[in-house]
C-alpha cells in the first residue's frame with residue numbers, strides 16, 4: 001500500500017563538493033539520486049539500505065534507492081533528497097504567481113519496489 | 115578573438131605562484147581571504163577554504179572544448195556571436211536567465227542586451243530568494259551587514275537553512291564563532307536558535323533548536339509577532355507548528371532582551387508553500403522587534419553573485435528579477451515574467467542562459483519547452499543546458515580566471531583576484547560581442 005509523505009529536497013555538502021567534480025560523476029548522481037528515510041519509517045515499511053522505492057505525485061514519478069537518514073535528522077513522515085534532477089521531476093510548473101515552484105515540502109506517495 | 119574552430123590551446127604555464135586574498139565565489143559567503151597556490155593551470159592548495167571552497171578551486175581543470183558550438187558542431191567565436199545575435203533579434207519573446215554565477219560587469223551587459231531586444235530578464239533569484247524580494251517590497255527589510263553580525267549580534271536565529279552544509283564558513287567567519295568588537299568572548303557571548311523541519315548538522319551548533327512541522331513557518335512567525343505584541347495566543351499553536359506556546363514565549367522574551375538580534379533565513383521559507391508570505395512574516399517579526407531592541411533580518415544567499423544579480427538588475431531596471439522590457443520600459447511581475455513560469459507556459463520563443471543549468475533543475479514542462487526553442491548558453495562546463503543549446507559558448511570561470519565584482523550575501527561588493535588566465539573568453543567578452551552585433555542588426559533594420 002502506498003503511503004503519503006512530505007519530501008524536502010535540500011543542499012548537502014556532498015552534493016556541493018561532487019558538483020564541482022561534475023554533474024555526470026557517479027558521486028554526484030548517487031547523492032542526488034538517493035532518498036533518505038527516517039529509521040522508524042524504514043523499519044515500519046520493511047526497507048533496508050539500497051532498497052528501491054517508487055515516489056510519485058501528480059507531476060512526476062521516480063524510482064530511487066533509499067537509505068536511513070543520519071541519526072535523528074528526519075522526523076517520521078518526512079523524506080529528504082539532495083536537490084537536483086530527481087527532486088525537480090516531482091516539482092510542478094505552477095508557482096502561484098511567485099515565480100517559485102513548490103520546491104520543498106512536496107506531497108508524494110511512496111511504495112517499495114519489489 | 116580567435117577564429118579557430120579547434121579547442122584553444124591551453125598555455126603551458128609552469129610557474130608556481132601564490133595568490134593572496136583571492137575570493138571564493140562558490141557560495142554567497144564570498145570569502146575573500148583565500149590563499150591559493152597555483153601551479154601552472156591548476157590550483158593545488160586553497161588555504162582558508164572550506165570543504166566546498168576546496169572542491170571549487172581544486173577541481174578546476176581547463177575543459178577541452180571548442181570555444182563555441184552551433185547545434186553541437188564546433189564553430190568559431192564570430193560565427194557563434196552572429197548566430198546568437200540572429201536568434202535574439204528574431205525572437206518576439208526572448209528571455210535572459212541565470213546570471214548568479216558571473217560578474218556584475220557581465221550582468222550589466224546581459225541586462226542591456228535584454229533591453230535592446232525588448233526581452234525579459236530574470237535571474238536564478240526567482241527560484242531562490244525571489245519570494246523574499248517580493249516580501250521586501252511588502253514589508254521592507256531591516257538590514258545589516260555581516261560585519262555588524264560579527265561585531266554586534268548576541269542573538270542569532272537561523273531559520274529554514276542549514277549553513278553547516280550550505281555555507282560552511284558562515285558560523286566561523288561571520289556569525290556564531292568570531293570574537294567581535296562588542297562580543298569579546300565570541301560564541302560564549304551569543305545565543306543561537308535554529309528553526310527547521312530537519313534536525314540538520316546545523317542543530318549541533320545551536321543553543322535552542324525548534325523542530326517545526328513542515329509548512330508551518332508562517333504560523334510560527336505570526337504567533338511570535340503576536341506574543342511580542344502581548345496578544346493572547348491559542349496554545350493550539352503547538353498542534354499547528356509542533357512548538358509549545360511556553361517555548362515560543364521564552365524565545366520571544368530572549369529576543370527582546372538581546373542587544374542586537376538577527377534572523378538569517380534560508381530557502382526553507384521561500385521554497386515552501388506560502389513562499390513570499392513566509393518571508394514577509396519573518397521580516398515583519400524582525401521589524402516589530404525594533405520596538406524593544408535592535409533587530410535585523412537577512413536572507414542567506416546561495417550562489418556566489420546572486421546578490422550582485424539583484425543589485426545590477428535593480429539599478430538598471432528598478433526591479434530585482436522577473437523584469438519584462440518589451441514595451442520599452444520595465445515591468446515587474448513574478449509569476450508572469452519569471453523564467454520558470456514563462457518556460458512552463460511555453461511562452462518564450464528564444465532564451466539566453468548565462469552560467470546556470472535550468473535543464474537540470476527546472477520543472478519538467480519548463481525543461482521541455484526550453485529544449486524546443488533556440489537558445490544561447492554561456493557556461494564554463496558542458497551542462498545539461500549547454501547540451502541542448504543552439505549556440506553554446508565555453509567561458510572562463512569568474513574568480514578563478516576572470517576579474518570583476520561580486521556582491522556578498524549582505525550586499526557588500528567584493529573584488530575578484532583571479533588565479534590564472536583561461537584560453538576561453540569571459541562572460542563579459544562574449545556578451546559584449548553579442549551586444550555589439552545585436553545593435554548593428556537592429557540599427558540596420560530601423
Ligand code: SF4
Pocket residue numbers: 138139140141142143144145162163164165166167168281282283284
Ligand atoms: S563558505 Fe562559501 S565562499 Fe567561503 S570558502 Fe566555503 S564555499 Fe567558499
